[in-house]
Amino acid sequence: QADAAVQPLVEQQIQAELAHAAWSLASLVDLGEEPALVLVRTALENSLAQQRVRLFLWLALLYDASTIQRTRDALGLALGVQRELAAEQRAYALETLDGIVANLFKQNLLALLDDLPPAPMLARLANDFAQPTLNQAQRIYAIITSSEAWVTPWTQAIALYAATALTKTSAAPQLLIQKAAMAAHTASSALVVETATWALATLDMENEESTIEKLAHIGGHKMLLTIEKVMILKTVDIFAATPDEILVDIAALLKEIEAPPGTTIFEKGSQGDSMYLIVEGEVEARDGDHVFARMGERRVFGEMALLDGEPRTASICTTQATRLLRLDQEPFYELMDDRIEVARGIIHVLLQRLRLRTNDVNKLQAKVNKLERATNRADEG
Numbered sequence: 001q002a003d004a005a006v007q008p009l010v011e012q013q014i015q016a017e018l019a020h021a022a023w024s025l026a027s028l029v030d031l032g033e034e035p036a037l038v039l040v041r042t043a044l045e046n047s048l049a050q051q052r053v054r055l056f057l058w059l060a061l062l063y064d065a066s067t068i069q070r071t072r073d074a075l076g077l078a079l080g081v082q083r084e085l086a087a088e089q090r091a092y093a094l095e096t097l098d099g100i101v102a103n104l105f106k107q108n109l110l111a112l113l114d115d116l117p118p119a120p121m122l123a124r125l126a127n128d129f130a131q132p133t134l135n136q137a138q139r140i141y142a143i144i145t146s147s148e149a150w151v152t153p154w155t156q157a158i159a160l161y162a163a164t165a166l167t168k169t170s171a172a173p174q175l176l177i178q179k180a181a182m183a184a185h186t187a188s189s190a191l192v193v194e195t196a197t198w199a200l201a202t203l204d205m206e207n208e209e210s211t212i213e214k215l216a217h218i219g220g221h222k223m224l225l226t227i228e229k230v231m232i233l234k235t236v237d238i239f240a241a242t243p244d245e246i247l248v249d250i251a252a253l254l255k256e257i258e259a260p261p262g263t264t265i266f267e268k269g270s271q272g273d274s275m276y277l278i279v280e281g282e283v284e285a286r287d288g289d290h291v292f293a294r295m296g297e298r299r300v301f302g303e304m305a306l307l308d309g310e311p312r313t314a315s316i317c318t319t320q321a322t323r324l325l326r327l328d329q330e331p332f333y334e335l336m337d338d339r340i341e342v343a344r345g346i347i348h349v350l351l352q353r354l355r356l357r358t359n360d361v362n363k364l365q366a367k368v369n370k371l372e373r374a375t376n377r378a379d380e381g
Helices: 007-031 035-062 065-074 087-100 106-113 118-125 136-145 153-169 174-184 190-202 226-233 244-251 303-308 329-338 340-380
Strands: 255-259 264-266 274-280 283-287 290-295 315-318 322-328
Touching (some): 007 118, 007 136, 035 065, 035 136, 065 087, 087 106, 106 118, 153 190, 153 226, 174 190, 226 244, 226 274
Antiparallel strands (some): 255 322, 283 315
């Protein structure tokens, strides 16, 4: 619990979190519903969710910690957990906060925790945290060039990536995006710098202040950006519940592989210690001469071996020139040691798979029972 000397500092942090949340809400409103910006909106929404979690950590320093924790859990904001709530449950949690939180930030806190779209939620925060209205391009520029203490590197990078793509398909102001990319090129985050380098090269813009490194190539193909690897990882179900910022760490572990036609990626019975994602091309799963599956772009194979290291159950061979991303078991395990969210997400997906298989077994058993009853009736007749 914060003592009398520390309490004002905690209250300042709560106000800073609320101000940050208002900025995030204004960004969501200004970006609109442009489909090309969906990943930017998702990043901002995730940032808002993290701000709500942090607010409860600050509140626990000012008020009874067990009460704050129960209220947080009732709102589905336990660390790493996001779930749908019943209206009665939400109302009870908000009523509890209303009864214990000081008037200094009560109104704004309750507004941020209410079940409202961004625009009306922002309106409720406007008295204390008024935000300027920007057009879409101005808002994107603001996101890319914001302080790294205000916006995560992932949010900055994905905003720059999406904005650069928009300049090729719409009337997005290229000069403003170029200016943002030049500013981002000096960021401390390697992810932001990599994306800025790509953006400047894509926009045919020379950075007069420094020499921009040429994008690396493998076998005549441009290497995938970290952002592109993250977007591929998001299609893999075992990573479906993993936050984008952590997928950036996983993407850094991926190794790009070029395989000509007829290449054996691994043999049946070999030790499983990695998974593969197909970027381009096609592979086939074989057992001897029998081909029982073909897999193309964005398909994944070997993911179970990544987790349990059991021998491979089939051989995998390329049928054409194929680009792969390989994730090895040992560095992945080290990452899971540091980032519990990865393990939590994988457990969630594996439990979903188990439930589906259990449902399939139950349905099959019900059919068998029905068939047995019908057979018994026929025999009795």
